[in-house]
Amino acid sequence: MSFRAMLFHAMSFRAMLFRTISFRAILLAFTFGCAALPVQAANFPDRPIKLIVPFPPGGGTDVLARVIAQKLNEKWGQAIVVENQPGASGGIGTRAVVNATADGYTLLMASTGALMAAASALGGDGPFDVNKYLAPITVAAAPPYLLVVGPGVPARSAADIIRISKEKPDSLTYGSSGVGAASHLSAVLFESEAGIKMLHVPYKGTGPGVTDLLGGRIDMMFAPAPVVQPFIASGKLKAIGSTDSRRSQFYPNIPTISESGLPGYQSVGWFGLLAPAKTPPEIVKQINEAVVSIMDAKEFRDQLAILGAEPMPQTPDEFGRYINMDVAKWTKLVKDNNIQLPGAK
Known part of the structure; x- marks a missing residue:
C-alpha cells in the first residue's frame, strides 16, 4: 500500500472515530439534560x-x-x-x-x-x-371592585356620580393604583359608558390611593374589595356599587353599578x-x-x-x-x- 493510501485510511479512521465520540457525547448530554428536569422538579423547592x-x-x-x-x-x-x-x-x-x-x-x-x-x-x-x-x-x-367614596361626597349611587359629573365636568376626582391598572380602567369604562368626565389621580398602588381617599384628598375610587372592606365596615368610606354583573355574596347589600345607575356596566379585576x-x-x-x-x-x-x-x-x-x-x-x-x-x- 502506498504512503498516500495509508494516509487516506488513517485520516478516514480518525474522522469516523471523532464522529462516533461526538455522537455519543451529544447523546449522553441530551440524556442527562432531559433527566435533570424531573430531578429538579422532584427536589423543588429546596431553598427560599x-x-x-x-x-x-x-x-x-x-x-x-x-x-x-x-x-x-x-x-x-x-x-x-x-x-x-x-x-x-x-x-x-x-x-x-x-x-x-x-x-x-x-x-x-x-x-x-x-x-x-x-x-x-x-x-x-x-x-x-x-x-x-x-x-x-x-x-x-x-374579586369585583367596589366603587367607594369619601364620607364628604354627596353621592349614594352610581346615578348620583353621573348626575354630579354632568352638572360639573371634572369636578369629581378619582384615584387609582396607576395608569392602566384595573382601578383606572374600571373608571375609564364608567366614564365612557356614562358619557361623563372626571379627574384621574394615579398612585403607585392601591394603598396610597385609599389613604388619600380617607383623608379627603380625592373623592372616589374603584378599589379591590379586600382593601377597602374594613373602612366600609367602620363607616369611614361609603360603598355605592360593585363592578360585577351580579351582587357579591360577600356584600349582598351593595348594589351593582349596573342596577344603581349605569345599566350593563361590568368590570372585574x-x-x-x-x-x-x-x-x-x-x-x-x-x-x-x-x-x-x-x-x-x-x-x-x-x-x-x-x-x-x-x-x-x-x-x-x-x-x-x-x-x-x-x-x-x-x-x-x-x-x-x-x-x-x-x-x-
Missing part, C-alpha cells in the same frame, strides 16, 4: 422563593400575595419572601420577573394593571401573548401567580397544583371570604388564555380613549 409584588404594601395584590405565601410556606416548609417592587403601574416589578432566572425561585403576583404595563412595554404591534414573557401559573382570585418564561413545565405544574390545593382548603376559602374575595383556580394554559383575552379587551378601551400607558412604545 422570592415572590415579587409590583405594587406597594397594602393593596389587593399585596394582601393576597401574603396569604398565599404563608400557606405555601406551611405546605413546603420553605420561606416565601414577599418583596414589593412598585412603580410604572406594576411595570417595574413585572419586568424584574420577566428578566429573572427561569427556575421557579422568582415568582410574580400580578394583576390586570401589571400585565397591561407589560403588554404596553414589551408587546409588539400584534396581539399580546403573555407566554412570550411570563409563564402563567394560576389565578388566585378575581384579577390577581394571579406567574413565573419567568421558559420556567420548566414540571415546576410550573408543581406550583400550580400546590396553590390549587391550598385554594381548595376550607381554611383558605374562609380567609379569602373575610377579605371579600373568592378563589378562581385555573390550569396554566387556562390562565394564559384568560390573560390574553383580558389584555385584548382593555387594550381596545385604552386605544379608544387615547390613554398613554407607562413604558408604551
